[in-house]
Amino acid sequence: MVVSRRGLLAAAGSAPVLMRASEALAQGIAPRRGGTLQTILTPEPPVLQLGVNNQGPTGIAGSKIFQGLLEYSPTLEPLPALAKSWNISPDGKEYVFHLQQNVKFHDGQPMTADDVVFSISKFHMEVSPRARAILALIETIEARDPHTVRIVLKQAFQPFLLIFHSTATCIVPKHLFDGQDYRTAPAVQRPIGTGAFKFAEWQRGNFIRLERFEEYWKPGQPYLDAIIYRIIPDSQSRRLALETGQVLLTQSSDIEPFDVPQLRQRPNLNVETKGWEYQGPLSWIELNHRVKPLDDARVRRAMSMAIDRNFIVNRLWFGVGKPATNPLASTTRFFDPAVKIAAFNVQAANALLDQAGFPRNAQGVRFTLKHMALPYGEIWTRLSEYLRQAMRNIGIAFELESTDAGSWARRVGNWEYETTINFVYQFGDPTMGVERTYVSSNIQRVTFTNTGGYSNPRVDALFQEGRTAAAVADRQRAFTEVQKVLVEEVPQIWLTELSFPTIHDKKLHNVITSGVGVHAPFDDVFIAG
Amino acid sequence: MADFWRRFRRNRGAVVGLVILLLVCAVAAFASVIFPGSPWDMATAPFTPPGEDGMLLGSDSLGRDVAAGIAHGARISLMVGAVSTLASLCIGVSLGALAGYLGGWVDDAVMRFTEFFQTIPSFVFAILLVAIFTPTITSVVFAIAVVSWPPVARMVRAEFLSLRSREFVQAAEVLGKSRLAIVVTDILPNALSPIVVLSSLMVASAILLESALSFLGLGDPNLMTWGFLIGSGRSVIRLAWWMSVFPGLAIFLTVLALNLVGEGLSDALNPRLARKRGGAA
Numbered sequence: 001m002v003v004s005r006r007g008l009l010a011a012a013g014s015a016p017v018l019m020r021a022s023e024a025l026a027q028g029i030a031p032r033r034g035g036t037l038q039t040i041l042t043p044e045p046p047v048l049q050l051g052v053n054n055q056g057p058t059g060i061a062g063s064k065i066f067q068g069l070l071e072y073s074p075t076l077e078p079l080p081a082l083a084k085s086w087n088i089s090p091d092g093k094e095y096v097f098h099l100q101q102n103v104k105f106h107d108g109q110p111m112t113a114d115d116v117v118f119s120i121s122k123f124h125m126e127v128s129p130r131a132r133a134i135l136a137l138i139e140t141i142e143a144r145d146p147h148t149v150r151i152v153l154k155q156a157f158q159p160f161l162l163i164f165h166s167t168a169t170c171i172v173p174k175h176l177f178d179g180q181d182y183r184t185a186p187a188v189q190r191p192i193g194t195g196a197f198k199f200a201e202w203q204r205g206n207f208i209r210l211e212r213f214e215e216y217w218k219p220g221q222p223y224l225d226a227i228i229y230r231i232i233p234d235s236q237s238r239r240l241a242l243e244t245g246q247v248l249l250t251q252s253s254d255i256e257p258f259d260v261p262q263l264r265q266r267p268n269l270n271v272e273t274k275g276w277e278y279q280g281p282l283s284w285i286e287l288n289h290r291v292k293p294l295d296d297a298r299v300r301r302a303m304s305m306a307i308d309r310n311f312i313v314n315r316l317w318f319g320v321g322k323p324a325t326n327p328l329a330s331t332t333r334f335f336d337p338a339v340k341i342a343a344f345n346v347q348a349a350n351a352l353l354d355q356a357g358f359p360r361n362a363q364g365v366r367f368t369l370k371h372m373a374l375p376y377g378e379i380w381t382r383l384s385e386y387l388r389q390a391m392r393n394i395g396i397a398f399e400l401e402s403t404d405a406g407s408w409a410r411r412v413g414n415w416e417y418e419t420t421i422n423f424v425y426q427f428g429d430p431t432m433g434v435e436r437t438y439v440s441s442n443i444q445r446v447t448f449t450n451t452g453g454y455s456n457p458r459v460d461a462l463f464q465e466g467r468t469a470a471a472v473a474d475r476q477r478a479f480t481e482v483q484k485v486l487v488e489e490v491p492q493i494w495l496t497e498l499s500f501p502t503i504h505d506k507k508l509h510n511v512i513t514s515g516v517g518v519h520a521p522f523d524d525v526f527i528a529g
Numbered sequence: 530m531a532d533f534w535r536r537f538r539r540n541r542g543a544v545v546g547l548v549i550l551l552l553v554c555a556v557a558a559f560a561s562v563i564f565p566g567s568p569w570d571m572a573t574a575p576f577t578p579p580g581e582d583g584m585l586l587g588s589d590s591l592g593r594d595v596a597a598g599i600a601h602g603a604r605i606s607l608m609v610g611a612v613s614t615l616a617s618l619c620i621g622v623s624l625g626a627l628a629g630y631l632g633g634w635v636d637d638a639v640m641r642f643t644e645f646f647q648t649i650p651s652f653v654f655a656i657l658l659v660a661i662f663t664p665t666i667t668s669v670v671f672a673i674a675v676v677s678w679p680p681v682a683r684m685v686r687a688e689f690l691s692l693r694s695r696e697f698v699q700a701a702e703v704l705g706k707s708r709l710a711i712v713v714t715d716i717l718p719n720a721l722s723p724i725v726v727l728s729s730l731m732v733a734s735a736i737l738l739e740s741a742l743s744f745l746g747l748g749d750p751n752l753m754t755w756g757f758l759i760g761s762g763r764s765v766i767r768l769a770w771w772m773s774v775f776p777g778l779a780i781f782l783t784v785l786a787l788n789l790v791g792e793g794l795s796d797a798l799n800p801r802l803a804r805k806r807g808g809a810a
Binding site: 235236256258259262315316373378381382384385386388389392399400401402403 | 567569570571574575590591592663664746747750751761764765766767768
């Protein structure tokens with residue numbers, strides 16, 4: 001009896017269907033208005049103004065206050081948000097967005113096309129480096145009427161629609177920012193958006209409280225009265241808060257992977273790993289190609305073959321996430337499942353290193369590399385400890401270094417490392433989040449660029465082709481080719497497609513309904529039963 | 530020597546402590562024989578409870594043998610304890626001897642300098658030092674030595690103050706012995722017994738300090754230590770109690786043993802005091 005019910009739930013969960021409120025109704029769960037959602041935010045963000053700060057926690061809480069023009073399905077198809085509908089010209093250069101009617105900011109002012117134009121052409125161009133790289137393609141942007149925005153691109157850019165999520169380009173009120181320094185304007189401290197929840201209170205180190213916005217443009221929504229993000233720095237206290245029902249929802253890295261199997265056992269909790277398709281985070285060993293012998297592709301290939309990625313996923317992450325198969329996350333567009341990195345094979349890896357001319361010395365060591373652990377929590381230290389053992393099997397001595405988060409970012413940004421761990425969001429398209437790590441034009445002293453210093457004219461050309469080609473088929477050809485080249489060259493040693501568990505009480509409905517998961521507006525989330 | 534041993538033996542606790550300490554030393558010495566290979570190797574499934582699958586004390590979150598970790602960790606802990614104590618003795622004894630023997634403004638200067646170090650909470654200072662110099666075994670030993678020498682300096686100074694006015698020192702001075710020779714050959718040997726007792730306790734506190742640093746993630750990431758074992762077990766304590774309990778026991782027993790031995794040494798080296806205490810009991 002119990003088994004069949006669980007099976008049924010699993011089946012419902014795995015169906016790639018967007019469970020909207022109406023469907024929930026059809027299943028017999030009536031959306032109920034009222035109730036406060038208590039949840040957790042880790043670590044505490046510095047501000048909630050999206051754009052000014054784009055870190056993970058800001059995105060989670062900020063996406064309730066702010067909205068973008070679009071939301072995304074699990075397959076990254078654009079869905080309406082502040083844009084009701086949109087047309088693209090046949091040459092792929094002209095985009096016309098038709099905005100929702102009656103949208104108001106939290107201060108009561110109406111949201112119009114002017115705000116959209118300001119947000120895209122001024123605000124995010126100024127404050128957000130990632131958005132700027134894409135928005136720089138815009139030739140003209142204009143408000144045709146209060147509810148229509150027309151954008152003309154300099155060249156066709158097929159993934160353009162992926163930049164309109166609230167975590168990338170949220171719509172901000174022009175009247176509160178225009179003519180001021182966007183980073184220090186008063187509105188940054190008291191964020192005003194169009195989202196279903198308005199900012200109410202922030203006790204630093206304690207909680208952030210968001211309240212229902214009564215004039216939200218979707219009639220009858222949101223269902224919740226308030227959302228409270230509690231700041232709980234200790235991972236075991238977070239787990240306890242979830243177990244005791246003090247919070248109904250945890251997300252991102254709130255819960256340590258080793259706690260997940262036990263939480264799966266609890267009958268009142270739902271563990272979901274979907275909802276990170278838009279971010280598509282991929283982890284890898286970041287290699288500095290300026291350090292010998294990491295400039296040798298055979299060495300990199302051997303290192304990649306020495307790693308048991310199934311062990312990492314199953315033993316370290318307890319089945320959350322999956323082994324990386326290639327430089328693209330499998331949720332990223334143009335991912336080619338046929339292109340795969342060499343399988344786990346210690347013998348072949350050793351043979352390759354022998355061949356490359358790195359014999360073992362008396363201690364069985366071929367060469368020594370420094371390895372800086374990623375200071376993002378215990379699991380990353382464990383990962384580095386595993387990698388040290390895996391490398392020892394092929395005669396490479398990894399010498400671990402520990403740092404804090406600030407030094408890590410500084411040292412990676414300044415190329416002052418030999419190897420480290422990194423994970424980078426891919427944002428659904430190779431041009432948006434993959435290209436930056438491999439093209440030689442992006443070798444910069446900035447974190448999350450091509451800090452490794454990999455340079456291959458063929459890869460540069462292929463990414464350029466993929467970026468500019470207007471037709472999907474042409475892009476696919478270029479990206480398949482680039483995946484093939486990269487899998488041979490292994491510029492970075494890809495480890496896993498990360499996924500973060502979203503764990504919530506079964507009373508809470510509609511938590512993960514799209515490809516942005518907990519970064520959705522939460523206007524249809526409700527507590528029932 | 531036989532006399533010393535007889536007096537030491539009278540303190541039962543001290544003998545028990547010595548036995549435990551010798552056991553710990555033996556485990557450390559034979560760690561690579563009992564547990565060949567690296568303690569970082571994954572030996573079995575993660576979170577294997579004690580006694581199962583050949584894991585005497587269970588396995589940790591990566592399937593590493595906790596018993597092997599404790600055995601190999603004993604080396605590091607004892608080594609850190611010994612080396613940092615030696616280093617702080619070097620600083621403490623030289624400064625204390627200088628202050629106590631020369632007196633006057635030198636004494637004032639050295640003691641103010643010592644007090645400066647004593648006013649900073651030692652653990653916080655150690656964390657600061659390790660954080661600045663990046664966590665390696667050298668920086669950990671250095672930090673522990675730097676924070677633990679002031680009590681040595683104070684005690685040595687006090688001993689020297691009382692000894693320097695004794696007749697045998699005056700006799701040596703009259704004989705024309707150099708100051709250095711007097712300090713090293715006449716006064717120091719007579720001040721040795723409290724130093725020996727103090728250093729046995731310092732080894733214990735150095736082990737605790739190193740464990741505390743490793744627990745906070747400020748240990749050398751390439752070395753298996755007891756503090757690291759407890760630190761990595763802390764967040765999974767509800768899942769795998771053995772990961773923190775056994776290394777904790779190892780620290781507890783070693784530190785207890787060192788304290789017992791220290792007390793026994795103190796009794797054996799100060800027979801009069803010991804007899805008095807024995808009479809009272």
